[in-house]
Amino acid sequence: MSAESPGARERISHWRQSFRLWRWQRPFWAGLLTLLGGVPIIWIPYADPSLSQLSFRLATTTGSGSLIIGVLLFVLGLTLWFQPHSRVFAGVAAILLALVSLVVSNLGGLFVGFLLAMVGGAMGLSWVQNKERPAEPAETGDVSGGPAPEEAPQEVGLAIVEQAPAGADDRQNGTRRDA
Secondary structure, eight states: OOOOHHHHHHHHHHHHHHHHHHHHHHTTHHHHHHHHHHHHHHHHHOOOOOTEEOOOOOOTTTTHHHHHHHHHHHHHHHHHOOOGGGEEEEEEEEHHHHHHHOOOOOOOHHHHTHHHHHHHHHHHHHHOOSSSSSOOHHOOSSSOOOOOOOOOOOOOOOOOOOOOHHHHHHHHTEOOOOO
16 A cells, blocks of 8 residues: 555646646746845845854945845745736846845845846846647647647738839829839
């Protein structure tokens, strides 16, 4: 007898599929990188590193500025997750806060927070929502994960409109067109 029940495996599989669908409907990685960008920006000014008996401090006079920037980056990361329609605002704000953190927060959390917030903001700006739900390979029976043959896009024909040469008479209103 197995210690794992079949119901638990189905629940985990269902949770994974639900999370995958939720993740594909929003700029998930942009939000995650923006969230992670706020962590070193908050942590480094308040850290108290020491080397043997020597203790040094990386805090600035604007430690509260670092805290505010880090918390705002954290909130913008959550905004990218839970309000994907405001991704442009959140992306621009994350990029601007990352640039401000260079001056305010010890070179943007020693460039780690700065880079994470910049990349996360840029990914938030460039994300475009897919209008169609991607077909799961198990649903279509296709191992490659591509669309089923009945879901293949239809070709659209283009109408060709002939134009009269320059200088030809316009018979409808009695005027002549010149190039």
